[in-house]
């Protein structure tokens with residue numbers, strides 16, 4: 001598998017600002033494109049955390065919270081069907097459906113090192129932050145007998161320093177993402193735990 005830089009910095013049409021799909025439509029797209037249940041769960045978890053952050057930390061209204069949720073839910077939608085064109089395929093699909101450019105740019109900026117698109121606004125920065133962290137925390141919860149119950153953010157911080165645990169999670173990306181926002185990592189980890197633990 002290789003990931004290609006997108007080679008563009010502008011996404012969607014500004015005339016489509018405010019045009020979104022419903023969360024049900026996004027779930028249908030996921031069902032159609034992502035047979036892997038584990039990967040679908042990852043996207044649902046990132047969506048739940050994004051939506052919660054928008055509402056609780058950014059004071060977002062319903063429409064804005066839906067943008068955050070849609071970006072989270074669809075950010076890896078093409079991963080399974082087109083690993084060699086990951087990100088480009090879902091971006092083009094959303095452009096074809098005239099979706100709000102904010103949602104598309106957010107998805108495009110979820111891995112700046114891979115896709116070559118820098119996170120600009122808070123929604124972009126948080127998807128980058130939550131993406132790797134969410135998967136890492138879930139991996140850490142799965143190996144505990146009580147799963148999320150009593151999971152301490154400090155133990156996650158410790159595991160991040162244990163490089164052979166969930167080795168595929170790039171620690172540099174987590175450090176880089178955190179350096180772009182004001183919230184301490186431990187607080188973000190607690191937020192992720194609280195908002196993804198019940199996602200099924």
Ligand SMILES: [Fe+2]
Nearest residue numbers: 042075076131
């Ligand atoms: Fe992801």
